[in-house]
Amino acid sequence: MPPDATTSTPAKIETPSSLNVSVLQTSERDYDSLFERVAWVYVFCREHLFRDDTKRIITALWPEGRPGPGTQLIELGCGPGFYSCRLAERFPDMLITGVDRSESQLRWARERAGALGLNNCRFRRINALELSYSDAEFDIVLASRLFTILPEQNRGIAEMYRVLKPRGRCFIAEPRYAFRASIPLFAMWLLAGLNRSQNGYREPYKATVFSRRAFENLFPTQPWKNIRIWQEGRYQYALCEKG
Numbered sequence: 001m002p003p004d005a006t007t008s009t010p011a012k013i014e015t016p017s018s019l020n021v022s023v024l025q026t027s028e029r030d031y032d033s034l035f036e037r038v039a040w041v042y043v044f045c046r047e048h049l050f051r052d053d054t055k056r057i058i059t060a061l062w063p064e065g066r067p068g069p070g071t072q073l074i075e076l077g078c079g080p081g082f083y084s085c086r087l088a089e090r091f092p093d094m095l096i097t098g099v100d101r102s103e104s105q106l107r108w109a110r111e112r113a114g115a116l117g118l119n120n121c122r123f124r125r126i127n128a129l130e131l132s133y134s135d136a137e138f139d140i141v142l143a144s145r146l147f148t149i150l151p152e153q154n155r156g157i158a159e160m161y162r163v164l165k166p167r168g169r170c171f172i173a174e175p176r177y178a179f180r181a182s183i184p185l186f187a188m189w190l191l192a193g194l195n196r197s198q199n200g201y202r203e204p205y206k207a208t209v210f211s212r213r214a215f216e217n218l219f220p221t222q223p224w225k226n227i228r229i230w231q232e233g234r235y236q237y238a239l240c241e242k243g
C-alpha cells in the first residue's frame with residue numbers, strides 16, 4: 001500500500017478571508033490516487049450514471065424550503081463539485097466550501113463553478129480526516145459516496161461533528177450495493193492500467209458498502225442529538241443533528 005499523501009504535513013496558507021487553512025501539498029504522490037490519475041472517468045460516472053440526490057438533500061435539510069441567508073455548508077470529498085455547484089446555484093445566499101484531496105477533481109469542480117458563474121462556492125484541497133477548520137464553523141456538512149472509499153470512517157464522522165455548529169446538521173448518502181458501487185473504481189483501475197501508469201493506487205478494487213446495521217452503527221460514535229437513517233433503492237442516507 002503506498003503511503004497516504006493526505007497524512008503528510010500540511011502547509012499553512014493565508015486565504016482571502018484571512019482564515020488559516022491547511023492545504024495538502026501537491027506532489028508526485030498525488031498520482032497514487034485514481035481520482036487524480038483518471039479523474040475524467042469519475043466525472044463521467046458522476047454526470048451520467050449516479051443518482052442525482054439534489055432534491056432529496058434539499059428536502060431533508062430544509063423541509064421549510066430553503067436555508068437561511070449566510071448558511072455555511074461544507075461538502076467533504078466533493079469530487080468534481082456536482083452537489084456543491086447545484087446547491088450554490090439554487091441558493092445564492094448560501095456559502096459553500098467543497099473539499100477533496102484530489103487536485104484534479106477540484107479542477108473540474110472549479111471549472112464547473114466558473115462556467116455557472118458562481119461566486120458563493122469555493123473549493124479547497126483538504127483531508128476530510130483532518131479538517132483544517134476550527135470547531136463549530138459550519139451549519140451543514142454534506143458527504144456523498146465518501147465513506148465507500150474512506151478508510152477511517154469513525155474519524156471522518158468525528159471531524160464532521162467537530163466542525164458543525166450547535167444544532168448544525170450533516171447529510172450523508174452512501175450506495176448500498178457493492179457491485180454497482182464498484183463499477184467506477186473498476187473502470188478507473190482498468191484505464192489507469194491501460195495508461196501504463198504505475199501500479200499501487202491507494203483506492204481498493206472494490207467499494208466498501210455498509211450493511212444497514214453497519215451504517216446505523218457509524219453515527220452513535222458521536223453524541224448527536226438526533227439521528228435519522230433511511231434507505232431508498234440503491235442508496236442509504238443519514239441526517240444527523242448536533243445538540
Ligand SMILES: C[S@@+](CC[C@H](N)C(=O)[O-])C[C@H]1O[C@@H](n2cnc3c(N)ncnc32)[C@H](O)[C@@H]1O
Nearest residue numbers: 035046077078079100101102105127128144145
Ligand atoms: C466516490 S468520490 C465522491 C465524489 C462526490 N461526493 C460525489 O458524490 O460524486 C470520493 C471523493 O472523495 C475524495 N476523497 C477520498 N478520501 C479523501 C480524504 N481523506 N479527504 C478528502 N477527500 C477524499 C476522492 O478524491 C473523491 O473525489
